[in-house]
Amino acid sequence: MKRTRVCDLLGIEYPIIQGGMLWLATAELASAVSNAGGLGVISPFAGMEKDGDSSRNLELQITRVRDLTEKPFGVNIPLYLQESGILLDVILKKEVRIVITAGGDPGHFTDLLHQEGRKVLHVVISVRQAQRAEFSKVGSHY
Ligand SMILES: Cc1cc2nc3c(=O)[nH]c(=O)nc-3n(C[C@H](O)[C@H](O)[C@H](O)COP(=O)(O)O)c2cc1C
Numbered sequence: 001m002k003r004t005r006v007c008d009l010l011g012i013e014y015p016i017i018q019g020g021m022l023w024l025a026t027a028e029l030a031s032a033v034s035n036a037g038g039l040g041v042i043s044p045f046a047g048m049e050k051d052g053d054s055s056r057n058l059e060l061q062i063t064r065v066r067d068l069t070e071k072p073f074g075v076n077i078p079l080y081l082q083e084s085g086i087l088l089d090v091i092l093k094k095e096v097r098i099v100i101t102a103g104g105d106p107g108h109f110t111d112l113l114h115q116e117g118r119k120v121l122h123v124v125i126s127v128r129q130a131q132r133a134e135f136s137k138v139g140s141h142y
Helices: 005-010 027-035 054-068 084-093 110-115 127-135
Strands: 040-042 073-078 098-102 119-122
Touching (some): 040 054, 054 084, 073 084, 084 110
Protein backbone atom coordinates (compact mmCIF):
# COMPACT_ATOMS: atom_id res chain seq x y z
CA MET A 1 0.00 0.00 0.00
CA LYS A 2 1.16 3.51 -0.82
CA ARG A 3 2.89 5.43 1.97
CA THR A 4 1.72 9.01 2.31
CA ARG A 5 2.72 12.02 4.42
CA VAL A 6 0.16 10.88 6.98
CA CYS A 7 2.29 7.77 7.61
CA ASP A 8 5.35 9.89 8.38
CA LEU A 9 3.37 12.39 10.44
CA LEU A 10 1.80 9.73 12.65
CA GLY A 11 4.58 7.11 12.54
CA ILE A 12 2.35 4.44 10.99
CA GLU A 13 2.87 1.99 8.15
CA TYR A 14 -0.38 2.41 6.21
CA PRO A 15 -2.50 5.59 5.79
CA ILE A 16 -5.47 4.09 7.64
CA ILE A 17 -7.00 5.74 10.70
CA GLN A 18 -9.58 3.88 12.75
CA GLY A 19 -12.77 5.81 13.50
CA GLY A 20 -13.25 6.87 17.09
CA MET A 21 -16.56 5.36 18.27
CA LEU A 22 -17.94 6.29 21.68
CA TRP A 23 -18.46 2.94 23.46
CA LEU A 24 -16.85 0.74 20.82
CA ALA A 25 -13.32 2.08 20.34
CA THR A 26 -11.67 -0.03 23.03
CA ALA A 27 -7.99 -0.62 23.71
CA GLU A 28 -8.43 -4.09 22.17
CA LEU A 29 -9.77 -2.72 18.88
CA ALA A 30 -7.26 0.16 18.76
CA SER A 31 -4.27 -2.09 19.49
CA ALA A 32 -5.35 -4.53 16.75
CA VAL A 33 -5.47 -1.66 14.23
CA SER A 34 -2.13 -0.23 15.41
CA ASN A 35 -0.43 -3.62 15.42
CA ALA A 36 -1.64 -4.12 11.83
CA GLY A 37 0.06 -0.87 10.76
CA GLY A 38 -2.79 1.66 10.92
CA LEU A 39 -3.60 4.18 13.64
CA GLY A 40 -5.78 2.69 16.37
CA VAL A 41 -7.98 5.16 18.24
CA ILE A 42 -9.51 4.77 21.68
CA SER A 43 -12.52 6.56 23.12
CA PRO A 44 -12.83 7.75 26.75
CA PHE A 45 -16.14 5.87 26.97
CA ALA A 46 -15.01 2.58 25.46
CA GLY A 47 -16.36 -0.39 27.38
CA MET A 48 -17.68 1.87 30.17
CA GLU A 49 -20.92 1.47 32.12
CA LYS A 50 -23.54 4.11 31.24
CA ASP A 51 -22.90 6.31 34.31
CA GLY A 52 -19.22 5.43 34.72
CA ASP A 53 -16.30 7.81 35.25
CA SER A 54 -14.96 8.70 31.79
CA SER A 55 -11.64 10.14 33.10
CA ARG A 56 -10.88 6.99 35.05
CA ASN A 57 -12.02 4.85 32.13
CA LEU A 58 -9.75 6.78 29.76
CA GLU A 59 -6.76 6.26 32.05
CA LEU A 60 -7.48 2.51 32.11
CA GLN A 61 -7.90 2.36 28.33
CA ILE A 62 -4.60 4.20 27.77
CA THR A 63 -2.77 1.83 30.14
CA ARG A 64 -4.39 -1.16 28.45
CA VAL A 65 -3.59 -0.07 24.89
CA ARG A 66 0.05 0.38 25.89
CA ASP A 67 0.06 -3.16 27.27
CA LEU A 68 -1.23 -4.43 23.91
CA THR A 69 0.85 -2.44 21.42
CA GLU A 70 4.08 -0.49 21.19
CA LYS A 71 2.84 1.23 18.01
CA PRO A 72 1.33 4.74 17.86
CA PHE A 73 -2.30 5.16 18.86
CA GLY A 74 -4.65 8.13 19.28
CA VAL A 75 -7.43 9.21 21.62
CA ASN A 76 -10.71 10.65 20.30
CA ILE A 77 -12.24 13.56 22.23
CA PRO A 78 -15.72 14.84 21.30
CA LEU A 79 -15.48 18.58 21.98
CA TYR A 80 -19.19 19.09 22.70
CA LEU A 81 -18.91 17.22 26.02
CA GLN A 82 -18.90 19.12 29.29
CA GLU A 83 -15.99 17.00 30.46
CA SER A 84 -13.83 17.44 27.34
CA GLY A 85 -11.37 19.71 29.24
CA ILE A 86 -10.98 17.11 32.02
CA LEU A 87 -10.39 14.40 29.41
CA LEU A 88 -7.74 16.59 27.78
CA ASP A 89 -6.01 16.81 31.18
CA VAL A 90 -5.84 13.00 31.27
CA ILE A 91 -4.33 12.99 27.77
CA LEU A 92 -1.67 15.50 28.80
CA LYS A 93 -0.89 13.66 32.04
CA LYS A 94 -0.67 10.26 30.36
CA GLU A 95 1.57 11.61 27.56
CA VAL A 96 -0.75 10.64 24.70
CA ARG A 97 0.97 11.86 21.51
CA ILE A 98 -1.97 11.91 19.04
CA VAL A 99 -5.37 13.49 19.75
CA ILE A 100 -8.35 13.30 17.41
CA THR A 101 -10.91 15.98 18.21
CA ALA A 102 -14.46 15.94 16.82
CA GLY A 103 -17.88 17.51 17.13
CA GLY A 104 -17.04 21.06 18.17
CA ASP A 105 -14.76 24.06 17.81
CA PRO A 106 -11.13 22.88 17.53
CA GLY A 107 -10.01 26.41 18.43
CA HIS A 108 -10.53 25.62 22.11
CA PHE A 109 -7.76 23.08 22.55
CA THR A 110 -5.58 22.79 19.44
CA ASP A 111 -3.11 25.55 20.38
CA LEU A 112 -2.67 24.13 23.89
CA LEU A 113 -2.09 20.62 22.55
CA HIS A 114 0.39 21.90 19.97
CA GLN A 115 2.26 23.81 22.70
CA GLU A 116 2.48 20.52 24.58
CA GLY A 117 3.97 18.87 21.49
CA ARG A 118 0.94 16.70 20.66
CA LYS A 119 -0.35 15.99 17.16
CA VAL A 120 -3.97 16.99 16.60
CA LEU A 121 -6.34 15.70 13.93
CA HIS A 122 -9.81 17.23 13.75
CA VAL A 123 -12.75 15.32 12.25
CA VAL A 124 -14.81 17.37 9.78
CA ILE A 125 -17.68 16.54 7.44
CA SER A 126 -17.13 19.12 4.69
CA VAL A 127 -14.43 21.13 2.91
CA ARG A 128 -15.88 24.27 4.48
CA GLN A 129 -15.45 22.88 8.01
CA ALA A 130 -11.91 21.79 7.14
CA GLN A 131 -11.02 25.30 5.99
CA ARG A 132 -12.53 26.84 9.10
CA ALA A 133 -10.78 24.32 11.35
CA GLU A 134 -7.43 25.19 9.78
CA PHE A 135 -7.77 28.82 10.82
CA SER A 136 -10.06 28.52 13.84
CA LYS A 137 -9.22 30.34 17.05
CA VAL A 138 -10.99 30.37 20.38
CA GLY A 139 -14.27 32.26 20.08
CA SER A 140 -14.54 32.04 16.32
CA HIS A 141 -17.88 30.65 15.17
CA TYR A 142 -16.84 27.24 13.95
C1 LIG B 1 -21.33 3.72 16.44
C2 LIG B 1 -20.49 4.90 16.02
C3 LIG B 1 -19.99 5.76 16.98
C4 LIG B 1 -19.20 6.85 16.60
N1 LIG B 1 -18.67 7.66 17.57
C5 LIG B 1 -17.79 8.62 17.21
C6 LIG B 1 -17.08 9.37 18.21
O1 LIG B 1 -17.25 9.18 19.41
N2 LIG B 1 -16.19 10.30 17.78
C7 LIG B 1 -15.95 10.53 16.45
O2 LIG B 1 -15.10 11.38 16.14
N3 LIG B 1 -16.60 9.85 15.49
C8 LIG B 1 -17.49 8.90 15.84
N4 LIG B 1 -18.12 8.16 14.87
C9 LIG B 1 -17.79 8.43 13.47
C10 LIG B 1 -16.70 7.51 12.96
O3 LIG B 1 -15.50 7.69 13.70
C11 LIG B 1 -16.36 7.78 11.50
O4 LIG B 1 -15.85 9.07 11.34
C12 LIG B 1 -17.59 7.65 10.66
O5 LIG B 1 -18.21 6.42 10.91
C13 LIG B 1 -17.23 7.79 9.15
O6 LIG B 1 -16.37 6.77 8.78
P1 LIG B 1 -16.84 5.69 7.69
O7 LIG B 1 -17.13 6.48 6.45
O8 LIG B 1 -15.66 4.78 7.55
O9 LIG B 1 -18.04 5.03 8.30
C14 LIG B 1 -18.93 7.08 15.24
C15 LIG B 1 -19.43 6.20 14.27
C16 LIG B 1 -20.20 5.13 14.64
C17 LIG B 1 -20.71 4.21 13.57
